[in-house]
Amino acid sequence: MKSKVLLIFLLIFSSNFAQVEIKPEIGIAGTFAVFGVFNGTKNKEFINKSDYEDKRHDSNYGYVGLNAYSALRLYAKNHSYLIGLNYQYLESGNFIDYISKEDVRKSNLLGIGLGMRFLERSKFKPFVSAQLFSEFCSNYKNRYIKSQSYGPSHKQAMEEYDSYHYGHGTPPTLYYQASLYQSTPFFGNFYGGCDFSLMDGFDLKLSVGYNLTVINYKYANFRYDKSVKENYIEKLRIAPISSVALHSFSMQLGFRYTIPLKLNASMYD
DSSP, rough: HHHHHHHHHHHHHHHHTTTTEEEEEEEEEEEEEEEEEEEGGGGGOSSOOGGOOOOOOOEEEEEEEEEEEEEEEEETEEEEEEEEEEEEEEEEESSSSSSGGGGGGEEEEEEEEEEEEEEESSEEEEEEEEEEEEEEEEEEETTTEEETOOOOOSSSSEEEEEEOOOOHHHHOEEEEEEEEEEEEEEEEEEEEEEEEEEEEEEEEEEEEEEEEEEEEEEEEEEESSSBBBBOOHHHHTTSSSSEEEEEEEEEEEEEEOOOOSSSSOOOOO
């Protein structure tokens, strides 16, 4: 009985495999995103808790970037599957503050990409895809980001958030906060779009999607007056690493080229 089941399975597998073609593919695309919201209740360092009672809060920075990949496309009947290695370069900035070029956060990420495309025989081929990345290099480690919005800071300095006068004629006690960027351990995007065939094997692709970005950072707050001078550098150094998840929507526009090389043709050719 087991041998019959195994034989049936092998026949089904070989029948499906016989109809599959595998071709190399390369692609490049520009990407643009505006960050949407983050969950403020999970971030314990907020100074004014009453301002963050709701779960969702805006994050006012976005990014532009470039995505390149090398992949294999598996063709089966009138649809195909894609699996590949992806590289992503991102530049993040703050849309509200006037930041300089030196304040732009630059990230290099590596990851994998998966996709499924439909209507392969048509000039208009809808697709869905997912790309999962992790940052391996950035110019921004241990540099200041905006506390409670997580965008690059246009002033690489602490942020004053309050001051208090203990009496008339006495100097104020100043209260500061600081957030230092550490890394982006996870960056994922999920797209839906369409490929437009320009010529055989060469497509224009347009897609929109959702992004999930996890940022690691260090945070500390402290006070400064003549009697109490906290060492904020040491306090930040020993501060634990915290994480925040940022949600956003983005779009991509780019090109694909399928190399006219069959890595395996039908087994019955």
